[in-house]
Amino acid sequence: MEKELEVEEEKLRIRELTIDDFAEVFHIGEEIFTAEYSQNLYRTWDEYEITTLFNSDNELCLVAEAGEKILGFALGTTVEKHNSPWKYGYLIWLGVREEAQKGEVGNRLFHEIKRRMKEQGVRMIIIDTSADNQAALSFFEKMGFKDRQEHLYLSLNLSRRTKRKHVRKKTKS
Structure with a gap:
């Protein structure tokens, strides 16, 4: 099997x-980027x-x-921030079929x-991944990424009903 992989590479x-x-790209992403794969996928x-990325970059x-x-x-x-001389690269998605993840594809x-x-x-490439995605974190560290920073996001559950206090206006009698 190793010889087959070498030939494919x-x-x-x-x-x-x-x-x-x-x-095909959509279906690969659909297989990889699931809620089961990463519970914290925001x-x-x-x-x-x-389509958007293809049309713009x-x-x-x-x-x-x-x-x-x-x-x-x-x-x-790429992203150019207002009042910044730097141009940033943003690697939004990198996906590899499961059977090809141990090779050189990524x-x-x-x-x-x-x-x-x-x-x-x-001048700088930015990536983001779920904090619990150890495979991705390890991969990007091997690619030279450092200075890990935590990203905070907040959520609001709209399926829970909030209790509203009913305020009645007093009327003069």
């Missing part, structure tokens, strides 16, 4: 996402994000393929998107 090609890839996977929308099969993808964008996707961001003048 030799054939591995990183290229820009095309419209014809949308369905952002959900949807096809509209693929298609050169930062990549797929990894071996033969005719897409094994993974990376979707990113590494190759990351290095290619990093190269492209650097060509666009990016």
